Amino acid sequence: SVKRNWSINDFEVGRPLGKGKFGRVYIARETKTKYIVALKVIFKEQIEKYKLLHQLKREMTIQTSLHHPHVLRLYGWFHDAERIFLILEYAHGGELYGELQRSGHFSEQKAATYIASLTHALAYCHEKHVIHRDIKPENLLLDHEGRLKIADFGWSVQSTNKRRTMCGTLDYLAPEMVENRPHDYAVDNWTLGVLCYEFLYGSPPFEADGQADTFRRIMKVDLAFPSTPQVSAEAKDLITLLLVKDSAKRLSLEKILEHPWIVLNADPNLICPK
Numbered sequence: 001s002v003k004r005n006w007s008i009n010d011f012e013v014g015r016p017l018g019k020g021k022f023g024r025v026y027i028a029r030e031t032k033t034k035y036i037v038a039l040k041v042i043f044k045e046q047i048e049k050y051k052l053l054h055q056l057k058r059e060m061t062i063q064t065s066l067h068h069p070h071v072l073r074l075y076g077w078f079h080d081a082e083r084i085f086l087i088l089e090y091a092h093g094g095e096l097y098g099e100l101q102r103s104g105h106f107s108e109q110k111a112a113t114y115i116a117s118l119t120h121a122l123a124y125c126h127e128k129h130v131i132h133r134d135i136k137p138e139n140l141l142l143d144h145e146g147r148l149k150i151a152d153f154g155w156s157v158q159s160t161n162k163r164r165t166m167c168g169t170l171d172y173l174a175p176e177m178v179e180n181r182p183h184d185y186a187v188d189n190w191t192l193g194v195l196c197y198e199f200l201y202g203s204p205p206f207e208a209d210g211q212a213d214t215f216r217r218i219m220k221v222d223l224a225f226p227s228t229p230q231v232s233a234e235a236k237d238l239i240t241l242l243l244v245k246d247s248a249k250r251l252s253l254e255k256i257l258e259h260p261w262i263v264l265n266a267d268p269n270l271i272c273p274k
């Protein structure tokens with residue numbers, strides 16, 4: 001049975017996993033069940049200062065209601081005078097971003113497995129009328145089996161090691177988002193194309209020095225495939241079918257799962273061993 005009134009005394013708090021603008025994430029163990037969780041601490045004064053309480057509540061309501069193997073669980077939350085504590089699923093592998101940085105780029109099998117996992121997770125989110133889960137490598141975690149978890153909670157947590165400035169990167173935003181036009185579910189299909197490109201080449205397709213240049217490249221869909229690393233024609237075909245300016249013409253989530261590149265390369269159990 002899901003307990004309602006948690007408090008800090010229910011947990012033995014361990015090492016910090018990372019820290020961010022709004023607080024830190026710690027590994028923790030629930031004392032009775034010895035269950036390992038990630039405890040995200042958000043300082044109320046930070047929330048008040050940036051007037052983000054409404055967004056935090058919305059994100060928490062959404063995250064609590066999502067139960068899917070590729071969406072990180074929010075088990076519950078509690079607060080004290082100055083902090084809000086989120087009890088989150090612990091993913092042992094940490095950020096996918098770290099793995100992408102270390103390896104440079106993923107194999108087609110690994111990339112296809114991650115894209116298939118994300119597609120299943122997004123199809124589930126869309127069924128629950130949840131869109132734009134702000135998926136970028138920083139918001140993707142891996143569990144102990146190498147299973148991908150969308151951990152975007154809106155509060156991107158900066159880990160201790162060096163990071164690109166995440167706040168403000170336009171790299172993952174669809175044209176309609178960048179132009180602040182009404183966006184629909186199809187923004188997530190665009191982002192899948194951006195991520196697929198980044199998994200295979202190691203950097204996002206519209207990367208540029210300044211935000212203005214990234215903006216221009218996105219609006220033009222200025223997509224080019226480098227000659228190295230070697231990437232299959234099927235992979236490029238899927239990316240091209242997703243990075244389409246007209247949101248109505250982007251490949252649907254169902255069609256992504258039937259695409260030859262996914263069928264040929266994704267692990268049937270959606271697990272990527274180390």
Ligand SMILES: COc1ccc(/C=N/Nc2[nH]nc(C)c2C(=O)Nc2cccc(NC(C)=O)c2)cc1
Nearest residue numbers: 017018025038088089090091093094095098157159
């Ligand atoms: C620094 O090396 C690390 C290796 C693995 C982890 C695992 N984190 N696992 C998590 N499970 N549920 C949540 C929420 C998290 C989490 O927020 N992790 C996190 C937070 C901030 C930075 C990082 N950094 C990395 C490298 O994973 C991970 C965290 C840090």
